[in-house]
Structure formats: structure tokens, C-alpha cells
Amino acid sequence: DQQVKQNSPSLSVQEGRISILNCDYTNSMFDYFLWYKKYPAEGPTFLISISSIKDKNEDGRFTVFLNKSAKHLSLHIVPSQPGDSAVYFCAASARETSGSRLTFGEGTQLTVNP
Amino acid sequence: NAGVTQTPKFRILKIGQSMTLQCAQDMNHNYMYWYRQDPGMGLKLIYYSVGAGITDKGEVPNGYNVSRSTTEDFPLRLELAAPSQTSVYFCASSYSIYSGAAKNIQYFGAGTRLSVL
Numbered sequence: 001d002q003q004v005k006q007n008s009p010s011l012s013v014q015e016g017r018i019s020i021l022n023c024d025y026t027n028s029m030f031d032y033f034l035w036y037k038k039y040p041a042e043g044p045t046f047l048i049s050i051s052s053i054k055d056k057n058e059d060g061r062f063t064v065f066l067n068k069s070a071k072h073l074s075l076h077i078v079p080s081q082p083g084d085s086a087v088y089f090c091a092a093s094a095r096e097t098s099g100s101r102l103t104f105g106e107g108t109q110l111t112v113n114p
Numbered sequence: 115n116a117g118v119t120q121t122p123k124f125r126i127l128k129i130g131q132s133m134t135l136q137c138a139q140d141m142n143h144n145y146m147y148w149y150r151q152d153p154g155m156g157l158k159l160i161y162y163s164v165g166a167g168i169t170d171k172g173e174v175p176n177g178y179n180v181s182r183s184t185t186e187d188f189p190l191r192l193e194l195a196a197p198s199q200t201s202v203y204f205c206a207s208s209y210s211i212y213s214g215a216a217k218n219i220q221y222f223g224a225g226t227r228l229s230v231l
Contacts (some may be wrong), residue, residue: 004156006156010165011161017142032218034218035188035217036222040224040225042224043204043206043222043223043224043225044157044204044222045222046219046220046221049219057193089157089178091154093218099145099147099162099163099164099170100145100218101147101159101162101172102159102218104149104156104157104158105156106154106155106156107155107156
């Protein structure tokens with residue numbers, strides 16, 4: 001039962017253009033969503049998050065959009081840079097969950113071409 | 115500040131051997147987690163702990179054991195290694211508060227790559 005799903009295993013964009021990474025979830029109890037970035041041979045690092053009471057959160061070049069009715073969130077990177085090439089994981093948590101556990105998607109490999 | 119430190123970085127085990135993956139954090143976080151990541155898959159939670167002396171199972175606990183005797187350390191034990199346990203293991207920690215932007219941001223170590231042959 002995959003509660004958080006990233007349907008695109010990979011995405012390739014040109015430098016300077018917009019990257020849009022998508023994530024869908026099924027559990028209506030999720031109330032907090034996070035994006036992590038992972039480089040090879042490193043652990044995931046936190047990128048940006050959004051609470052379910054908001055529909056948008058922006059941090060520099062990164063913006064996360066949440067559509068609760070569609071149970072869908074997306075990460076926009078504008079403009080994309082070669083250093084953004086990494087695997088991006090979507091994750092979700094529910095307030096009532098013991099230990100504030102996160103459920104992760106499968107990840108999307110983003111490649112930004114110079 | 116080191117953050118979350120995992121040792122070793124790499125290890126090769128023979129089937130049936132045992133080993134302990136070490137994890138230490140210096141951020142005074144009360145929550146700690148162990149995940150495994152298989153190729154093309156997301157991170158699956160093995161075990162987690164909400165504080166010293168308290169541990170609980172995640173999604174994929176079979177074949178593993180944990181203990182949490184201190185706030186800082188959260189070792190993961192493999193008793194009888196099997197090829198299915200070949201994976202990359204990540205330890206994470208967080209200080210979960212339900213207000214503000216710091217809610218449940220988990221900080222990860224660099225991982226331990228384990229092969230069981």
C-alpha cells in the first residue's frame with residue numbers, strides 16, 4: 001500500500017528552465033509534507049515543507065504547492081541549475097502518528113542539463 | 115557540529131553473520147529512526163524511537179533489532195544476515211514540535227551501504 005507516490009522516476013530539464021516534480025498521496029490524515037534532496041553517497045537533506053493549512057510555500061527558487069482536494073503536491077524549481085541534479089523525495093506525516101513518522105515516495109531523479 | 119554520524123560507511127557480510135550499524139546524533143533530538151533504501155525505492159522505516167528506552171517497529175522490522183540506552187545513540191542490529199538485507203541504511207533524528215517550521219524535520223546521516231553475499 002503505497003501511500004505516497006511519485007509517478008515519474010526521472011525528469012530532465014534545461015538549465016534556467018522550470019523543474020516541476022509531482023507527488024500524490026492517499027492518506028487523508030497526512031497534515032504535513034516535506035521535500036528532501038539526495039545526492040549520490042549522501043543522506044537526504046531537507047529542502048522545503050508545507051502544512052496542510054497552506055496551499056503554497058516559497059523559499060528562494062523552490063516553491064511547494066499543495067492541492068488537498070486532489071491529494072497532490074508539487075515542487076517547482078525556478079530557475080533550474082545543474083547543481084539541482086539529484087534525487088528528490090516527497091514525504092508526508094500525520095499529526096496523530098506516533099514518533100512523527102514520515103512516509104516517503106519512491107523519488108524522482110532530476111537532471112538539469114547545462 | 116557533526117549532526118547524525120553513521121558507521122561504518124560500507125560493509126560486506128556473509129550470509130548468517132551478524133553486525134551492528136552505529137548511529138549517533140549530537141543535536142539532542144529525542145526522536146531517532148532507521149530506514150533502508152533499496153534501488154528505485156523510497157525509504158522504508160525499519161524501527162524508530164521516541165526517547166531513551168523506548169523503541170517501536172516501523173514498516174519493515176523483520177530481521178532487525180534496536181536499542182536506545184541514551185539520547186545520542188541508536189544502534190541497529192542484524193542477527194542473521196540474509197541477501198534480502200542488502201541495502202543502504204540511513205539513520206535520522208528529529209526534535210518534533212507541533213508548531214512552527216521545525217515540525218518533524220528529520221536530519222539524516224550519510225548512510226551505510228551493506229552487501230550480504
